[in-house]
Amino acid sequence: MAEPRTAPEQSAREEGLEFLEPRVHGEGFPMAQVFGYGGSLLLTFGSFFLVTRHLMPPVILLAVILTLAIGQAALQLGVFMHIRESRGPAWQLMPLGLAFFIALGMIGMSIWIMMFKAGVS
Amino acid sequence: MALPGWMLYLIHTLFPADTRRPTELGADVLIIATGAILFYILIIKGRWRHVWTEWITTVDHKKIAVLYLIGAIAMLFRAGVDALMLRTQLALPHQHLLSALEYDQLFTTHGTIMIFFMAMPFIFALFNAVIPLQIGSRDVAFPRLNAMSFWLFAFGALLLNMSFVVGGSPSAGWTAYPPLSENVFLPGVGQNYYLMSLLIAGIGTTMTGINFVVTILRMRAPGMTLMKLPLFAWSALMTSALIIFAFPPLTVALSMTLIDRLFQSSFFTLGHGGMPMMYVNLFWLFGHPEVYIVVLPAFGIFSEVVATFSSKRLFGYEVMVASLVSIMFLAYGTWVHHFFTMGAGPAVNAFFGLSTMLIAIPTGVKIFNWIFTMWGGRIRMTVAMLYQMAFIPTFVIGGATGIILATVPVDYQFHNTYFLVAHFHNVLIGGTLFGLLSGMYYWWPKMFGMKLDEHQGKWAFWLFFLGFWVTFFPQYLLGLEGMQRRMNTYPFGLGWHLLNVISTIGAFGMGAAFIVLVYNVVWSLRYGERDLTGDAWDGRTLEWAISSPAPEYNFARIPVITDRDPWWAMKESGATLANSLSPADIHAIEMPKNTPVPFLLGASFFLFGFGMVFSWWYVAVLGLLCVIATLIYSGFNYEEHALLTADVIRGTEASLGRLQA
Numbered sequence: 001m002a003e004p005r006t007a008p009e010q011s012a013r014e015e016g017l018e019f020l021e022p023r024v025h026g027e028g029f030p031m032a033q034v035f036g037y038g039g040s041l042l043l044t045f046g047s048f049f050l051v052t053r054h055l056m057p058p059v060i061l062l063a064v065i066l067t068l069a070i071g072q073a074a075l076q077l078g079v080f081m082h083i084r085e086s087r088g089p090a091w092q093l094m095p096l097g098l099a100f101f102i103a104l105g106m107i108g109m110s111i112w113i114m115m116f117k118a119g120v121s
Numbered sequence: 122m123a124l125p126g127w128m129l130y131l132i133h134t135l136f137p138a139d140t141r142r143p144t145e146l147g148a149d150v151l152i153i154a155t156g157a158i159l160f161y162i163l164i165i166k167g168r169w170r171h172v173w174t175e176w177i178t179t180v181d182h183k184k185i186a187v188l189y190l191i192g193a194i195a196m197l198f199r200a201g202v203d204a205l206m207l208r209t210q211l212a213l214p215h216q217h218l219l220s221a222l223e224y225d226q227l228f229t230t231h232g233t234i235m236i237f238f239m240a241m242p243f244i245f246a247l248f249n250a251v252i253p254l255q256i257g258s259r260d261v262a263f264p265r266l267n268a269m270s271f272w273l274f275a276f277g278a279l280l281l282n283m284s285f286v287v288g289g290s291p292s293a294g295w296t297a298y299p300p301l302s303e304n305v306f307l308p309g310v311g312q313n314y315y316l317m318s319l320l321i322a323g324i325g326t327t328m329t330g331i332n333f334v335v336t337i338l339r340m341r342a343p344g345m346t347l348m349k350l351p352l353f354a355w356s357a358l359m360t361s362a363l364i365i366f367a368f369p370p371l372t373v374a375l376s377m378t379l380i381d382r383l384f385q386s387s388f389f390t391l392g393h394g395g396m397p398m399m400y401v402n403l404f405w406l407f408g409h410p411e412v413y414i415v416v417l418p419a420f421g422i423f424s425e426v427v428a429t430f431s432s433k434r435l436f437g438y439e440v441m442v443a444s445l446v447s448i449m450f451l452a453y454g455t456w457v458h459h460f461f462t463m464g465a466g467p468a469v470n471a472f473f474g475l476s477t478m479l480i481a482i483p484t485g486v487k488i489f490n491w492i493f494t495m496w497g498g499r500i501r502m503t504v505a506m507l508y509q510m511a512f513i514p515t516f517v518i519g520g521a522t523g524i525i526l527a528t529v530p531v532d533y534q535f536h537n538t539y540f541l542v543a544h545f546h547n548v549l550i551g552g553t554l555f556g557l558l559s560g561m562y563y564w565w566p567k568m569f570g571m572k573l574d575e576h577q578g579k580w581a582f583w584l585f586f587l588g589f590w591v592t593f594f595p596q597y598l599l600g601l602e603g604m605q606r607r608m609n610t611y612p613f614g615l616g617w618h619l620l621n622v623i624s625t626i627g628a629f630g631m632g633a634a635f636i637v638l639v640y641n642v643v644w645s646l647r648y649g650e651r652d653l654t655g656d657a658w659d660g661r662t663l664e665w666a667i668s669s670p671a672p673e674y675n676f677a678r679i680p681v682i683t684d685r686d687p688w689w690a691m692k693e694s695g696a697t698l699a700n701s702l703s704p705a706d707i708h709a710i711e712m713p714k715n716t717p718v719p720f721l722l723g724a725s726f727f728l729f730g731f732g733m734v735f736s737w738w739y740v741a742v743l744g745l746l747c748v749i750a751t752l753i754y755s756g757f758n759y760e761e762h763a764l765l766t767a768d769v770i771r772g773t774e775a776s777l778g779r780l781q782a
Contacts, residue, residue, distance in 0.1 A: 113465045
């Protein structure tokens with residue numbers, strides 16, 4: 001994988017395009033990613049288990065699975081969304097911020113819209 | 122002779138009664154004929170090797186663009202034929218050419234295919250063909266992911282189209298509202314096809330969105346700041362942002378319906394505490410941004426076309442960018458106007474009515490800027506420009522009827538009438554399709570190296586434009602007279618007769634336009650005027666600086682950008698890419714290698730989807746295992762780049778006459 005790439009690297013440097021060059025270096029076993037994947041599955045199946053087994057009253061159940069959901073979101077952001085990585089300007093943070101803004105808007109307005117509680121049934 | 126039980130089961134499941142009607146049998150014959158022709162070309166004449174190495178395994182954005190374009194035109198044909206059958210049925214009162222079920226299936230596939238499998242791939246065709254060239258890049262950020270997106274779209278489209286002849290079509294409308302789309306009301310496999318095909322294609326679409334956001338943010342040529350980005354690239358950036366945030370709610374809504382149907386949960390059922398209106402909320406959380414996903418690229422295309430053919434710098438660039446960005450944000454805050462009649466309350470409806478009307482402001486700004494760009498310019502009436510000229514009045518009228526529909530009390534009268542049908546066709550055809558066709562005529566020389574014949578193109582344009590108005594203007598009046606959307610026939614004596622006849626005549630006019638368009642493409646591929654300069658229209662942006670079609674590596678040397686219209690500025694100063702390139706400037710380029718992974722991934726997802734549709738779990742699990750195996754193979758395949766040596770590039774550039782001696 002780490003074979004020499006002199007020619008294109010040289011040309012890229014000359015043109016001021018270093019940022020396009022892939023950074024190739026040895027990586028160890030991706031422990032964090034495996035942990036993040038396993039943890040996400042665990043949290044998903046955990047909330048599924050809680051809901052199907054009716055272990056607690058609905059209000060508490062909702063609170064618990066919401067907590068699990070927030071935990072899972074945080075886990076995925078931390079492990080998979082490159083939130084802590086940057087070389088040069090952290091371009092990935094701008095779309096992430098936008099995502100938060102829009103997701104909060106969607107959720108908040110959905111709750112507002114669906115508060116009328118007059119399902120078709 | 123008695124058939125064995127499993128065979129009877131297969132025949133009964135795969136070919137139920139609604140796939141054995143005359144239309145379906147006709148389609149069967151066509152499919153078998155096409156299959157035979159393909160078999161002859163690929164196997165007997167031995168072209169399969171070329172198709173496999175040059176097209177199926179390609180990761181080149183320019184070839185993927187061509188594949189998307191072929192898919193989009195094929196789907197335009199399929200969904201257009203659906204529309205002609207619908208209009209034939211409605212031409213006269215009390216007609217029963219089509220049964221109610223068949224009519225439902227046709228309007229469902231018409232809408233679904235036009236939105237997801239015609240408009241979306243057409244947009245991605247132009248993104249792929251143009252964006253990397255416009256921003257001075259050698260490819261998109263993730264070429265293999267790009268090919269995966271295409272194959273997921275292709276196999277998703279195959280799955281949906283297959284429903285027509287195998288198992289039965291979906292019939293709950295393109296919105297597929299529950300409880301109608303639940304098992305109780307539609308027990309067959311049709312809705313499963315709808316759900317699985319959109320889920321699979323949706324993965325591809327989301328990946329395309331991510332790909333283009335990264336490409337545009339990170340792969341621009343040096344010197345091209347965001348405020349020097351061409352407007353088509355800006356519109357692609359905003360479209361991609363909309364895709365990334367709008368598709369998850371759709372995925373959630375479709376998955377929950379799928380779980381309802383296949384595993385008997387009750388998210389959206391009538392009983393057991395299900396909440397069908399929540400589906401409607403989730404669907405339009407996606408569905409409204411989707412409207413802007415398909416129209417913003419058209420805005421971008423028109424901004425390029427109008428500047429080129431007026432030989433003028435685009436008027437009010439900064440304001441154009443600001444309105445694109447504000448449309449992107451506003452698009453997220455208007456979705457309730459699709460279901461005002463749910464009755465969420467006066468405060469909710471008033472808020473969303475107002476937010477909808479707000480969108481008219483940035484859109485109006487854009488319309489004025491296009492007009493001011495033409496003002497005082499030297500206008501060339503090419504086909505691309507004709508679509509632009511037709512777009513402005515058409516879209517303004519479509520937007521104005523949209524404002525009428527956004528007025529809540531009025532919407533209660535118009536909801537789900539032909540007024541609505543006319544309105545959204547007015548903006549989708551007048552906005553999106555005119556835009557895409559304009560873009561196709563404009564960038565065709567860059568994609569294929571020859572111009573589409575202008576004379577034939579003008580015939581197609583006029584047939585299309587007039588056919589469009591003859592079809593949809595009467596539908597506004599029909600809506601005012603109370604004709605409901607999705608009715609499969611109507612009685613005598615309601616005064617709808619004449620208007621429907623006119624509307625059907627217009628629809629066939631658009632059908633004729635499609636035939637002329639295809640003739641135009643086929644004729645031009647053989648006899649069309651070759652584009653030898655690479656700058657067919659005296660263009661302004663960077664894609665016209667290189668040869669047509671662009672070489673595999675796009676730019677032998679990445680240019681440094683100093684102006685918003687870089688190619689125009691280069692031409693003004695006399696320093697083109699061609700005459701400034703000396704052999705010493707050229708270095709080896711590392712290009713991504715072709716790979717079968719994207720195609721295999723698509724095929725695996727197809728197998729998975731097919732298993733899910735028929736609830737054949739062994740098939741579904743096998744498909745899923747194939748998906749995982751393909752991804753693992755892809756992940757451990759480190760031989761993904763090949764070096765294009767400087768000598769090869771020098772040879773190519775010299776053969777194009779673009780190298781200093």
